[in-house]
Amino acid sequence: MAENNQNAGAGNVPPKPKPAAPGAAKPAAPGAPKPAAPVAAKQAAPAAAKPAAAQGGVYKPPVERPDPNPFKDAKVSPVAAWFQERFYVLEPVIAYLKKKEVPKHRLSFWYYFGGLTLFFFMIQVLTGLLLLQYYKPTGSEAFSSFVFIQKEVPFGWLIRQIHAWSANLMVGMAFIHMFSTFFMKSYRKPRELMWVSGFVLLVLSLGFGFTGYLLPWNELAFFATQVGTEVPKVMPGGAILVDILRGGEEVSPETLTRMFSLHVVLLPGLLLLVLTAHLMLVQVLGTSAPIGYKESGMIKGYEKFFPTFLAKDAIGWLLGFGLLVYLSAVFPWEIGVQADPLGSAPVGIKPEWYFWAQFQLLKDFTFEGGELVAIILFTIGAVVWGAVPFLDRKASKEEKSPMFTILGLLVLAFLVINTYRVYAEYSAL
Ligand code: HEM
Secondary structure: OHHHHHHHHHHHOOOOOOOOOOOOOOOOOOOOOOOOOOHHHHHHHHHHHOOHHHHOOOOOOOOOOOOOOOOOOOOOOHHHHHHHHHOHHHHHHHHHHHHOEEEEOOOHHHHHHHHHHHHHHHHHHHHHHHHHOOOOOOOOOHHHHHHHHHHOOOOHHHHHHHHHHHHHHHHHHHHHHHHHHHHOOOOOOOOHHHHHHHHHHHHHHHHHHHHHHOOOOEHHHHHHHHHHHHHHHHOOOHHHHHHHHHOOOOOOHHHHHHHHHHHHHHHHHHHHHHHHHHHHHHHHHOOOOOOOOOOOOOOOEEEEHHHHHHHHHHHHHHHHHHHHHHHHHHOOOOOOOEOOOOOOOOOOOOOOHHHHHHHHHHHHOOOOOHHHHHHHHHHHHHHHHHOHHHHOHHHHOOOOOHHHHHHHHHHHHHHHHHHHHHHHHHHOO
């Protein structure tokens, strides 16, 4: 590429004037009028300036490359060579990616969870597209189209079950990935934006779960969405947000349309955008090792990302896929009963498991104004968590930061204990 640029530049620079031969006419004094160009040369100029091929109607770059295909001798298949010739500007990027190495140490196992989250996301996109072929997002047809997918469409049950299980596994993997990168302090300088973009990805993934829950239009989903969309009402101006989410005062078929458009258009678009940034940062900045590992000789070596680490990633993906099919076949999600907006709520309405910790917090704060306090506390907590790389100054100086390790343990304990409390309470119903 650089070679081409050099040539391109050389093509625009006029050749250096040769030293004048002895006895030749002296150059004109500065300021003197320039002598007129010889008439013959002037007439010949327009024809010479036109590239020969342009006259034949075919575009030809004004500057010839010395070798139009510098990769013609590369040892790749003709198809790969064809693409290489066209995408030659990406050569340095590919060469850079090939150089990426992953450190090997006793915590290397945790590096697989980002890739697993990505794998389950790809499964979501694929199965979601297949479901879209039969799903109808209207109050009158949503439930029956779900039953049709489950019972009539060949392998429809499997696709639907995989979509539902993969959603849960994706969120689960994202949580494991987040905590593992937290405890390894992978967010420290210069990886701050990896953490921030990752945090946004988690929020978007939770948004997928929330909006997808209503789509089967069954009783459980209907009333859980009613409870979930009610929450912002306690905040000042929250009623407007509730109205926007629901498309009216109550959960109705309007809400289904909104959730559907968020689920299949807005959230995937945003997630793809942020995911691209996240993965680009991973490639550019490389994989980090925990603080002090390098200095104390705890790194056992490095392995090439391509193909060694990627091949191991693929083994993890195969295992993940096996688990998905197993769970889908052995523990299928129920279809439930069609939602009846006029019916009364059944007992045991609760959100998806990844909202249980917040749900429990709201239930615990039963005093006057408690819900608002819970929301404020939770929002502050989320902002602090998202800003961790900028607060943990010690880690950014490659110093151990036990206070932040304790913070991580407290957050983890809060999530696990509260989630378990909801599980214990509702499984006893
Ligand atoms: C859809 C969700 C996500 C996907 C698909 C994803 C994907 C990945 C992948 C493939 C890697 C490289 C391999 C690895 O180190 O595991 C990575 C690294 C990283 N991710 Fe994520 N991620 C997601 C969510 C998150 C979340 C929620 C956080 C934290 C809030 C996060 C923070 C990081 C950090 C800090 C790294 C760098 C690790 C290092 O340099 O050692 N990611 N992510």
